[in-house]
């Protein structure tokens with residue numbers, strides 16, 4: 001029997017036009033296996049609404065065509081629903097898709113669905129919100145907020161914002177409770193890693209696993225600006241854990257307290273959160289076709 005698959009396409013992710021997507025799907029998806037429908041999102045948050053309706057309408061598979069932010073929107077609706085999600089990576093960073101080794105070439109990613117198998121991954125909770133790749137506070141939350149206002153999305157824009165802001169950003173004091181063990185530290189940023197990377201193969205936590213029932217709390221301590229290229233190099237070579245400026249703790253129940261409310265990011269999307277953040281993990285709660 002053919003599976004009903006709905007492609008939810010974010011037309012702005014990765015700064016790439018996606019008008020060609022329906023014909024690519026038509027050309028490369030095996031229609032003896034799938035009965036495909038396609039919907040383009042019209043605003044931020046629309047993907048969640050479409051995915052919720054798809055769950056109610058008994059669609060078998062919801063394929064997310066976008067980056068980590070769009071995946072977050074779709075997966076938040078599908079998590080624990082028993083429905084399966086697929087990914088056609090089209091974002092700026094594609095952290096989760098890269099970790100899952102889904103081809104970044106759209107044609108190959110669609111073709112892959114013809115032979116793909118399901119697997120389950122963990123998801124995280126960040127106060128009331130869900131995340132699937134990475135959430136965090138500090139410098140990366142600050143950059144996500146700036147990047148969201150930037151019409152020029154893409155890797156180049158992200159790097160430009162990072163270099164401009166890094167010299168002037170002030171590290172903050174945090175209390176971090178990981179399964180009852182308390183660390184009080186000044187941090188440049190704290191990333192909560194479900195997968196190993198932010199995107200673009202920048203691995204902050206090389207040994208993070210998507211299915212170990214644990215999250216990696218990565219504390220990046222304040223560092224002299226001239227050390228940033230070395231820290232970046234270590235991330236791109238999967239050696240961030242060897243940096244004197246990076247501490248990584250694995251845990252299940254995490255609480256971060258800072259002096260005031262402020263920005264956070266959830267799968268790269270900026271939000272404003274209270275000063276206390278409670279973080280948890282839901283083991284193997286999302287079914288993926290990979």
Ligand SMILES: Nc1ncnc2c1ncn2[C@@H]1O[C@H](COP(=O)(O)OP(=O)(O)OP(=O)(O)O)[C@@H](O)[C@H]1O
Pocket residue numbers: 010011012013014015041042043044045046047066067068069070071073090091092093094095153154199267268269
């Ligand atoms: N039609 C739309 N118009 C404007 N924004 C949209 C639309 N559809 C979705 N969005 C928003 O676009 C944002 C960016 O999407 P996404 O994260 O997929 O791309 P990206 O940031 O380029 O990639 P990545 O997260 O992999 O770096 C999301 O916050 C999503 O809510």
